[in-house]
Amino acid sequence: MRVEIDQSGKIGDTKVPTVLAFSNGQKYAILIPTTTKRKSLEKLRRQGRSGRFLYSKLFAVGLYLLLKEHIHQLSELVIDVEYPGWNAEIKLYLLNMLRRRGVTFDTSKIHFRHIGKKSRAHAKAIAVYKKMEEADKTITLDEILTEYLKQTDRGPR
Template sequence: MPIHQVEVDQSGKIEDTRNATVVAFSDGIHGAVLIPTRVKRECIAILRATGKARPTILAHLFATVLYLLLRDHVQDMALVVIDVEYVGHNREIKQHLLNLLRRGGHPVSADQISFRHIGKKSPAHRLAIETLRGKRAPDRRVTLEELLAEA
């Protein structure tokens, strides 16, 4: 039975290909994934070559990173509150994330995932920024192959 209500925050935008990105969740349980600069740069270039629009690419990449972050823990989460990172794309991000989770065999309802602005005092924000700054190790580093397989 899911019991945790977690917040999710991103530190370092996916579209900023000069810096790494960390996406983290926290509140009772926690986790963080890091997307290296090179991986982001190569992935965006490959997806752009397919003709996808930049906003769609970024929304799908964010949803994919959320999936990679949450998939091993979602069964314990009653509610996942994601910081609004890509204004106007929450619905697209949520739908792609739900599709990835369900396809991966994780039964999840749309009601379990919501979006709102997460403040800088959030434990998820602190975890993401500390991981980005190298004060904490990420739980995993995302590979180009993982992103391309799900984006």
């Protein structure tokens, strides 16, 4: 199944929650509450991590947490462009997290495009963001930090 993925509420904006959603036939959304984002960013910054690298990697962690239970049903991912210029890195982080779980996914089947407001993924993300619908899962601080810190990087940026 091909799915589109959208985000409402930027990862780096700690005043609002972040919702990541996918849709195409089935719909699924995760919620990252403001307090979870704030605590994650505080902890990671204390470890010397910062900048655009931090946000693009957190976005990849969010994608992984959104997709990990569904990835075997998916054949293609179309991800809304949220961090222009960082698509290759986001794809690499996502693929590495999937591989650690024993999942191989064809890299040529992961695309970044502007999916627009007419997308069902956008509709799901915004509905959860505006509290018109419930998230299917609420992400915890431990889930974010566990996945983020498992990623090997070359130190603080």
